[in-house]
Amino acid sequence: MTINPTDDVHELAGKLTIACQKAGLDAQQQGPTRIYVHAPGTSNHLAEIITAKPDENERLCWWWSWDKPICGAEEIDKAVELIKKVVSVPLPPRP
Known part of the structure; x- marks a missing residue:
């Protein structure tokens, strides 16, 4: 997939934000290439800032x-799956 770095990355970031929200995560696009992701009911220490940028290739x-790197920017479903695993570690029960 050929990606135009000035236009398509914005669209991909929007798609990742929406896909994370549909997966039950709190996701907010903070810029054209940055997404804040957090799982409700977990520690804020597990929040992540996901960015889109080129790899060495x-x-x-x-x-x-x-x-x-997490995965290719066009792999929205894979990204959501991996992000959810990292930010969704449940808090231990309180005594």
């Missing part, structure tokens, strides 16, 4: 806040 990918 110039393929547009989603990236974790710790600068590791």
Whole structure:
């Protein structure tokens, strides 16, 4: 998939935001390439800022806040699945 970095990345970020919301996550697009994602009922420490940027081969990918790629930017469903696993660790029950 050929991606226009000035137009299509905005659309992909919007699609990822909506897909995360449909998966039950709190997701807010914070800019053309940044998405805040958090799972309701979990620690705020598990919130993530997901960004879209090219990898070393110039393929547009989603990236974790710790600068590791998640998957290709066009792989919305895969990105949601992986993001949900990271931000959805349940809190331990309170005594």
